[in-house]
Amino acid sequence: MPLDMWWFTGAACVVLAAAAVLLRAGTPGPDATIAPGPQSVALLRGGRRAAVTVALVALQQRGVVTSGRRGTVRIDGWAAAVRDPLQLAVHTSLRRPAGIQVLLTVPRVQRALDGLRDQCAAQGLLRPRRRWHAARALLVAVPVTVLAGLMVTTGSPAATAAAAAPVAGAVALWFVPRQTPAARHLLASLREAHPLPGRPLRGSASVPRVQMSVALHGDRALLLHLPHFARDGGLLARGSRETGFMADGTSPGRGGAPSCGGGPG
Structure with missing residues (x-):
């Protein structure tokens, strides 16, 4: 040589x-003293789209968003009691009906997602x-x-x-994942502790359980707990199409874009 x-x-x-x-x-x-919330768990499992999906589920459970037309979500009330940064960013980005793919392009939502990632990094996940x-x-x-x-x-x-x-x-x-071994262990233990239930969870006491179920199980949990909101709002990772408007009010494209999966991203 x-x-x-x-x-x-x-x-x-x-x-x-x-x-x-x-x-x-x-x-x-x-940090074993800090229990990650459903949005953090969703981010670890399925990436940015999964975290926004759980944020929309939380807002829907509060009664401040609902499904719109053709695979979009729209505002349905004031979010005065919402303090979570990602939920606030999503709610304030829904001045006009929008789908998840559009929400993911809004700068304030991206900043909130970056903050959530930094929080997971600080926790060693x-x-x-x-x-x-x-x-x-x-x-x-x-x-x-x-x-x-x-x-x-x-x-x-x-x-x-x-x-x-x-x-x-x-x-x-x-191909080394950004997830740490601690994150993979956490997801495995949470799936064991929160298996997908056999029937929908109902009642105010089940609100955090529904969010964690969606965070861990994705589409299957959405179809079980919130089938109409999931289908009509374009939350499902497969088989849905969405339309909506960008932050400046312009349409992202005629006919919308296919919803992409919730893989890490």
Whole structure:
């Protein structure tokens, strides 16, 4: 292997090691004294869309939003008693009927979701945002470094094979989830403690249980507890279409956009 290629391969390995350290370090241990709420649980399970879905469920249970036309949600009352940042952001973004995909583009909702993610990171359930993005940038730099070395040096089959090792390591680390092991353990324990019930939960005492059920079980819980609101409001992750208006009152597109799934995002 040419000497110059050793330098590029070594540099790629150093960058890979730095990314691995960032992914492993700087994550606080989980705080057992703080019980994550349904929106945090939904964020951990299904990403941003799932968290907004639970916020809409909470607002519907308060009687301040209801389903609108063609897969949208609209305001149905004043949210004077609402203090949760994400719920407030969602409610104030519904000046005109909108679907979940539109709500996810509203800056105030995005800021509330970022705050919820930072809260989960502070509780040791997500890897800290700055370290996460820095690690991802370093992982991208690994194949770039190797490619630059192959372009400016005399590559050989042996050199290419050796340089592939850090690239393979970067690909493997790319699929490390932002969730921490503590978050996966928390979700597993919550699913065990809150299985999907066999019949809808009713009554004021069941309000937090319905939200946690939706946070943990997604569409199945929506169809069980709030079937009409879920279908008419476009809350289901599959088989629904939504329309609505952007924050400036313009339509996001004729006929709406397909609702996307609630995967991590």
